[in-house]
Amino acid sequence: MTGSSTAVAHSNIALIKYWGKVDSRLAIPATSSVSLTLDAYRTETTVEWGAEQDSVVLDGAVLSGVPADRVSRFLDLVRDLAGRSDHATVVSRNTVPTAAGLASSASGFAALAAAATSAAGLTLAPRDLSILARKGSGSASRSVFGGLAVWYAGTDDLSSYAEPLVDPGLDLAMVVAVVNAGTKEISSRDAMRLTAETSPYYDAWVSASRSDFSSMLDAIGAGDFTRVGELAESNAMRMHASMLGSTPPVTYWEPDSVRCLRLVRELRSAGAECYATMDAGPNVKILCRRPDLATIRTAVEELGVAGVTTALPGPGVRIDRATA
Structure with missing residues (x-):
């Protein structure tokens, strides 16, 4: 029986990271996480059943x-x-550079999960779709939802899932400084495993991130943008510090990454409140509020990085087209 569906999902950027898994097969993370789904980056995926063998075409x-x-x-x-x-x-x-630390796997597997199940005639509840997407890419569990989302680490397959968070009016926005859109030298999966297995700082990262997660939920609930930003920035820097302790060290930073981090501090001192976060890649994401978006974008453009993208909170995964 054939069936075809097209789904669209948007990438998300973690404000509280997950880095490392306690169960690689089920993609159950060591820590819970919080993310912001972005409107600027998306994946559109069409799945058609009824073929003699699986085939995958990505960007042609x-x-x-x-x-x-x-x-x-x-x-x-x-x-x-x-x-x-x-x-x-x-x-x-x-529209997301693939394997560049811009969450292409998050939007990719969220879209794949939605399209493949829809085309197969299945209707999954959002939590069940999140659980399924997680098994393709952990962060895809969060891209099932729009805006702010929380992914509970859980302890088994059914308790590790994402769900949306209520935004109390934080008016969040993000400037993405694309330092290098090329494929990174070491994948997130390999870097996570290496960090967990060899870094003497990994256990401290896990402990600190669990505390950050609880504090972030409180900060979001209180609508405290300053605290949200501070937590996001420190959590990201601690994650990268744990990577540097690996054998061999894992570092995604490039000279322009450091320039962007310095710029964020300068902008903050000048009154444009913003905070930096980085994932497994050299690109810097700058969390701000919507009224400061244009000012921060202009400042990043003046640095002369490879590219600059502005983003607002994006939607959850959706089915665009479906045929039986």
């Missing part, structure tokens, strides 16, 4: 090897849920 290029196998393993999960044995054709397009 046919995938093979490990990336294609990763998608096929995820489709196996959908096949099990739907009780079907046929294969699927997957065609996906990103």
Whole structure:
């Protein structure tokens, strides 16, 4: 039985990070996390069942090897849920640079989860879709939802899921300084594993991040932008510090990354309140409020980085088209 669906999901940037897993097979993280889904970056994915073998096309290029196998393993999960044995054709397009630390896997697997299940005739509750997306990419669990989202680490498959958070009027925005949109040298998965296995600072990171998570929920609930920003910045820097303790050290920073971090401090001192966060890549995301967006964008552009994108809170995953 054939079926086709197209889904759109947006990437998210973690304000409280997850870095490291207690169960790699199920993608259950060591810590809970909080994120902001962005309107600027998205993935559109079409899945059509009824093929003789799985095939994946990303941005016009046919995938093979490990990336294609990763998608096929995820489709196996959908096949099990739907009780079907046929294969699927997957065609996906990103406005997110792939594997550059800009959460392309988050939007990618959230869109894949929604499109593949819809095309297979399944209707999953948001929590169940989040659980499924998590097994493709941990952060994809959060891209199921728009705006602010929380991903509870949980202890097993059913208790590790994301859900939306109520925004009390923080008026959040983000400037993304693209330092390098190329593919990073070490994947997030490999870097996480190396950090957890070899860094003497990893346990301290986990302990601190758990405290940061609780504090972030309180800060969001109180509508305290300053505290939200402070927590996001310190949490990101601690994560990168734990990576530097790995053997060999993991560092994603480039000279322009450091220049952007310095600029954030200068802008803050000048009265444009903003805070930096970084994921597994050299690109710097600057959290601010909407009225300061233009000022901060102009300042980043003057640095001469590779690119600058502005973003507001984005929507959750949606089905654009579906045919039986």
